[in-house]
Structures are given as structure tokens and as C-alpha cells.
Amino acid sequence: MPMEKLVKGIHTFQQGFFSKHRELFEALAETGQKPETLFITCSDSRVDPNLITGSPPGDLFIVRNVGNVVPTADLPGGTAAAIEYAVEVLQVENIIICGHTQCGAMNAILNPETMENLPFVRKWLTQTTRVREILARGYGHLSAEARVTAAVEENVLAQLENLRDYPFVARRLEAGTLHVNGWVFDISSGAVFDYEPEEGEFKAIRAQ
Numbered sequence: 001m002p003m004e005k006l007v008k009g010i011h012t013f014q015q016g017f018f019s020k021h022r023e024l025f026e027a028l029a030e031t032g033q034k035p036e037t038l039f040i041t042c043s044d045s046r047v048d049p050n051l052i053t054g055s056p057p058g059d060l061f062i063v064r065n066v067g068n069v070v071p072t073a074d075l076p077g078g079t080a081a082a083i084e085y086a087v088e089v090l091q092v093e094n095i096i097i098c099g100h101t102q103c104g105a106m107n108a109i110l111n112p113e114t115m116e117n118l119p120f121v122r123k124w125l126t127q128t129t130r131v132r133e134i135l136a137r138g139y140g141h142l143s144a145e146a147r148v149t150a151a152v153e154e155n156v157l158a159q160l161e162n163l164r165d166y167p168f169v170a171r172r173l174e175a176g177t178l179h180v181n182g183w184v185f186d187i188s189s190g191a192v193f194d195y196e197p198e199e200g201e202f203k204a205i206r207a208q
């Protein structure tokens with residue numbers, strides 16, 4: 001039973017991780033949060049931002065939605081509100097937009113007929129129309145799986161552009177107090193790829 005599994009998990013957390021890190025939680029409760037990074041990723045259950053970056057509670061302000069979309073600046077909504085709060089109030093220093101391999105949202109934008117009975121998903125993903133156009137223009141020769149991966153990468157780049165269009169983000173980028181990165185997490189290998197603008201490609205992040 002899923003619920004029993006969760007209840008057991010809470011017990012394990014309280015007896016294990018929480019009791020080992022009680023001071024951290026007490027400090028976070030007392031002083032409030034001061035996360036360094038805004039992490040925008042997909043809702044996919046296989047992507048765990050804290051796990052893949054080894055980040056303890058308090059370090060990442062996380063926004064998740066279907067397809068790690070950053071809505072265009074004229075579209076109000078929960079995602080934009082969270083980004084505004086992270087940048088303006090929490091004063092995060094980094095923003096990471098992290099897509100992932102085998103993304104169902106990217107598969108859906110390449111195969112719109114799969115969204116016929118999903119009006120909310122369809123409407124939400126209209127914000128990725130540009131990705132579909134790029135794919136149709138330049139990636140017609142790829143296999144189905146490679147096309148999804150290409151869409152994942154192009155989508156991260158498109159969402160980075162939307163992010164830079166927010167006036168409050170543009171201001172802080174201009175001032176040099178904010179950095180943005182586009183990542184792709186590979187579920188099967190655990191590798192994380194970072195977009196290198198100078199080289200125009202995603203490269204694996206290696207331990208330094």
C-alpha cells in the first residue's frame with residue numbers, strides 16, 4: 001500500500017536523517033531560509049534535485065512543473081510567482097533550469113495527439129511551441145528517442161530565454177549578482193550536463 005510505505009518512510013526519516021541533523025533543522029526554523037539556488041525542474045518522479053546535487057534542506061528553492069517550463073513574462077501563474085520570490089526576496093545567486101532524458105512532456109510536444117484528452121497539459125505546453133518548431137526544422141533525421149533528447153535540450157535553452165526576459169532577472173544578470181545555467185539530467189547514467197554557451201553544447205559536469 002502506497003500510504004503505508006509513506007508512513008513508514010516518515011518514521012525512518014524522523015529516527016534517522018532528522019535526528020542526525022536536528023541542529024540544521026532547528027537553525028533553519030529559527031533563522032528562516034536562505035537558499036543559494038533556485039532550481040527549476042520537471043515534476044518527473046525520477047528527478048530528485050537534492051539527491052543529484054547532494055544538497056541539504058535549506059540550500060535549494062525548488063520549482064517543479066510539467067516540462068520545467070518558465071512561463072513567458074506576460075503569463076501570470078505559480079511558477080512565475082515562485083521565480084519572482086526567489087530572485088527578489090530570497091536573493092538567490094544561481095538559477096538552474098534542469099531538464100531530463102525521457103521527459104514525458106517533451107514526448108508529448110513531439111506527439112501532440114497524445115494530449116487530446118489532457119486539456120490542461122495541452123494548454124500548459126503551448127508555451128513550448130518554439131521548441132516544436134526548432135525540432136521540425138533541424139532534427140527531422142533523428143530517431144524518436146534522439147528527438148526527445150534534442151527537444152529536452154532545446155526546451156532548456158528556450159526556457160532560459162524566457163527566464164532572462166523577466167525584468168527582475170535581467171536587472172540582476174546585468175548587475176552580475178545572478179548566474180543562470182541550463183542542465184540536463186540523464187536518468188539512466190546519473191550524468192548531469194551543463195550548457196556551455198561558448199561551445200554551443202551540453203557538456204558533462206565532472207568533479208573538480
Ligand SMILES: [Zn+2]
Nearest residue numbers: 042044103104
Ligand atoms: Zn519531464
